[in-house]
Amino acid sequence: FDEWYRFSMEHIAAKTATLDPHPILDHGNKEQYMTFIKKAMEVGTAENLELYWFLVEIFTDADCNKDGLICKRLFPIMVNKVLSNPVKFGLSHPDKEMFEEDEDKKIAHMEKLLVENNPRKDEKMTLDEWVKFATEKILKQFS
Numbered sequence: 597f598d599e600w601y602r603f604s605m606e607h608i609a610a611k612t613a614t615l616d617p618h619p620i621l622d623h624g625n626k627e628q629y630m631t632f633i634k635k636a637m638e639v640g641t642a643e644n645l646e647l648y649w650f651l652v653e654i655f656t657d658a659d660c661n662k663d664g665l666i667c668k669r670l671f672p673i674m675v676n677k678v679l680s681n682p683v684k685f686g687l688s689h690p691d692k693e694m695f696e697e698d699e700d701k702k703i704a705h706m707e708k709l710l711v712e713n714n715p716r717k718d719e720k721m722t723l724d725e726w727v728k729f730a731t732e733k734i735l736k737q738f739s
Contacts, residue, residue, distance in 0.1 A: 626685040633738055637731070647735070651727050654678065666726065668719040672706040678730050687738050694734075709733070 635643035
């Protein structure tokens with residue numbers, strides 16, 4: 597069994613090493629990205645699933661102590677990761693404060709968004725709250 601298991605794990609690792617992590621989110625052009633985001637807003641689509649896993653990946657990277665909550669210190673970094681492609685493609689968002697040049701003002705705005713977008717109104721956010729926030733308040737605004 598151990599030999600088969602070792603072979604299987606090596607084989608799977610070799611195959612997955614060649615895959616792009618998020619093909620349309622990380623690559624492509626503005627039109628491809630916008631098409632992806634529009635389709636990703638429809639629950640049940642492959643694009644919606646891909647977007648969900650992208651947001652989960654951002655959340656789990658920020659959840660340092662693995663307690664299922666992220667804190668206000670890492671929230672702006674998470675939002676910036678979600679905004680990286682829209683910024684790269686020159687897309688505009690109605691919430692201009694997310695793109696504030698003054699870093700202190702931008703972080704203060706992000707912290708305010710964190711508190712406003714969770715039901716407890718505290719400085720922490722769960723995965724479900726994060727996915728809802730990123731989808732509804734950030735990405736849906738581009739579609």
